Amino acid sequence: MSEVAPIPFSQLTTLRVGAAPERMVEARTREELVSALRDVWSDDDEWMVLGGGSNLLVGDEPFPGTVIRILTSGFQLVDGAREGFVRLRVEAGQNWDELVAYAVAHGLAGIEAMSGIPGTTGAAPIQNVGAYGQEIVQTLVEVELIDEATGEISTVPAADLGLGPRTSVLKRHYGSAPEREAVILSLTLELESVGTGPRPLHDARLRGALGVADGAEVSLSWIREHVLAIRAAKGMVLDDPDPDTHSAGSFFQNPILPEAVARTLPPECPRWPVEPDLDPVVVIPLAAYDGALPPIVSSRTDVKVPAAWLIEHAGIEKGFRLPRSRAGVSTKHALALTNRGGATGGEVGELARFIQSRVAAEFGIVLQPEPVLVGVEL
Structure with missing residues (x-):
């Protein structure tokens, strides 16, 4: 385990935004990682771990605690397989x-x-x-x-x-x-x-x-x-010259809605049923069993709908940007928010909030972010 000069998140995340934290530790072995975590927990400091930084949106103010970079690597065959x-x-x-x-x-x-x-x-x-x-x-x-x-x-x-x-x-x-x-x-x-x-x-x-x-x-x-x-x-493989890949992948989760709510969406909106539990376990105390089984109440059927479809049909096209913003929707995929060059965490957050508001106004659905947000509010 070694404490290092804090590196800005803009250099460590695929969205390329975020200030440097107050403190940074690198752990290159399992033992170093365990030691670093126990140390920061014993001090009761704010902390977070950082892996590849591919599912993270960090704000523009320094994180007020310790960031532990997980740099362990390797794999091995183990027993127990079928x-x-x-x-x-x-x-x-x-x-x-x-x-x-x-x-x-x-x-x-x-x-x-x-x-x-x-x-x-x-x-x-x-x-x-x-x-x-x-x-x-x-x-x-x-x-x-x-x-x-x-x-x-x-x-x-x-x-x-x-x-x-x-x-x-x-x-x-x-x-x-x-x-x-x-x-x-x-x-x-x-x-x-x-x-x-x-x-x-x-x-x-x-x-x-x-x-x-x-x-x-x-x-x-x-x-x-x-x-x-x-x-x-789709711009989903990291490629430095392509700003469409400077993203956190799919920024919003595909909503899972009750079937009754999904029916209020336009018929052309794609949807996939989320399978309910068709084999629920019913436990009846032996002393209360009279030979009859209670009827099984089927659970409701939920439906998953694509967030990308909702975004595009709320008027947000691929490549969309707010005025004077350096953050934009990918030109290849409406679900990815990208750093077009020099964007701040605040600009990405502003774009995300605008998209949320448009989808909510058009369809009554509030999209939830997929990445972990640190120092950014939606």
Whole structure:
């Protein structure tokens, strides 16, 4: 662990905005990371951890506390996998796309559709990252956590993380604290060993995105190559000369609405049903059981709608900017807010608030931000 001269967030985040914090510490090993966290917690200072900075909007005033940069890296094979599968334990600071590239090169399936997602591996479970039908919840076995309240390290099964659509018990949603204040030290994935040759692509969503016919066979490397091309076309693969990639990815969450609310939207608005719990568990005390089962009350059906559609149909076009602002909507993707060159955190926040107000006025829906906001209010 080493304390370093604070580096501005504008140099450490993909949005390229944000002032330098008051204090900064770098942790390059698991032991250094544990020590740094316990030290800052014992001093009761404000703190935050920083990985790849790809899902973060930081304001223009210095963060009044300690930033711990997680620079751990590496992964290794571990025991316990099912037959035909391989388990990898990955350090939290490991670059995510480098991990995906390794898996694809070694014929390990389960994360290839998430190629090109920026950031570090430790951030993946926090918001259950996913793309084109794959999510981290499908391959995650467990995470190693250190809890702020106790400073203790524990191994937590994936089932106990509350993984849902871009959420978990560890995620700091805008306006609320996470259910569990903890930092991921490492995680374990279980990937299917399928080899590097072509095989049937069963996922319908991925087939549709890649233009693959039902029954066609493709390799993991072919999937990775084409996913990277699709993401690049949307400005979602980091490329320094392209300001469309100076973003935090999708800035707003796709709203999940009650079906009755979704019916008030224009019929041409795309929507996807969110599957309800069709097999609820009913517990009846033995002493109260009379031979009859109570009727099962079906839960309501929720619907997910695309935030990008709402934004564009509220009059916000790709490339939109407010007057004199250096922040703008991506020219390739209406859901990405970008730094067009020299923008401040305040300018990005101003653009986000304007988009929120337009969508709320047009459709009565308040879009919620996807990135973690530090020193910025919407």
